[in-house]
Amino acid sequence: MPSDGKSGAVGVDPEQLWLRPTEPRRGRRPSFSREAITAAAVELADAEGLEVVTMRRVAAEVGAGVMSLYSYAPDKETLLNLMVDHVSGELTVTDPTSGDWRADLKTVAHLQRAHMLRHPWLPAALSTHRVPGPNTLAFLEHALAVLRPTGLDGASKLEIFAQITAFVAGYVTHEIAQAAASRAPDRAAAERRYLAAVAADGRHPELAEALSAPGRPLTPDATFARFLSRLIDGLDTG
Structure with a gap:
């Protein structure tokens, strides 16, 4: 039924x-x-x-x-x-791979992020098993071609693609939540005061040191690029 x-x-x-x-x-x-x-x-x-x-x-x-x-x-x-x-179907890729798999994989991830931001429901929809259709398979085919220079076996390449997709989905979910929170300035200010108080209480020296470090660009684009670089540059293909 x-x-x-x-x-x-x-x-x-x-x-x-x-x-x-x-x-x-x-x-x-x-x-x-x-x-x-x-x-x-x-x-x-x-x-x-x-x-x-x-x-x-x-x-x-x-x-x-x-x-x-x-x-x-x-x-x-x-x-x-x-x-x-x-x-x-919006994830159509026409440019050939460059041979620099790390750079190409970062491009894949940036495409996925822009795609999920256009459709904010998508990370949640991807959180459970989905049966890939023709458009999904076409993008997967491109991602696997990107990873060909690694010399990894097929299972490992599929795992890397799944790892990148999960990272992007998690980041976009957080990004959307942060954007919603930023529309409540009183709450954001209260959170900053709270963290400052915690850092000054003497019981959290590691946090105090981290919060006192020189600031980095905190735009969603810059933060995503940093996180992504750490992930992809650290992938072990040995």
């Missing part, structure tokens, strides 16, 4: 989802498509967050009966897979 639930308990059959025809097999041809349904769900998530994306709400957005949507996406887990792959 179709589910409008918010969990992924139903599971997804990748062959059914990606390799078989997507149009309903019986009845008259509908005035909407799986692409239109997915695009409506993405637009809704971009505007209001992933939690508002339900089959009923998406059906209202496309002007369809909710039951008719189940021919395309029998549950929310399937819809989330469709949404992730839909936006992954």
Whole structure:
């Protein structure tokens, strides 16, 4: 039975989802498509967050009966897979790899960050298992080509890509939360006063030393670049 639930308990059959025809097999041809349904769900998530994306709400957005949507996406887990792959189509890479895998991998990560900032719901959607569709696989293919000069085996390259993706998703989640917090200046000022008091209490010398160190650029872009360099430059390919 179709589910409008918010969990992924139903599971997804990748062959059914990606390799078989997507149009309903019986009845008259509908005035909407799986692409239109997915695009409506993405637009809704971009505007209001992933939690508002339900089959009923998406059906209202496309002007369809909710039951008719189940021919395309029998549950929310399937819809989330469709949404992730839909936006992954924005990650088209046309430039060839340079041969400098560390530089190219940093470019991959910067593309992912910009992509997740355009779709703030994406880190949460990626936090559970997703069945990669054609757009996701195309970007993965590029990332694996970037890592070819390392000489690592396939499993290790997949692990590195997963590690980078997880780092970017975590950073973007933190970045979005920090941006929201910065819109409450009283709270930010209170946090600074609190840390200053803790650093001065004599019980946290390491923290006091860290906070007294010369400042570095704290823009999200600069901080992301520093964190990313530490991660990628420190990868062991031996």
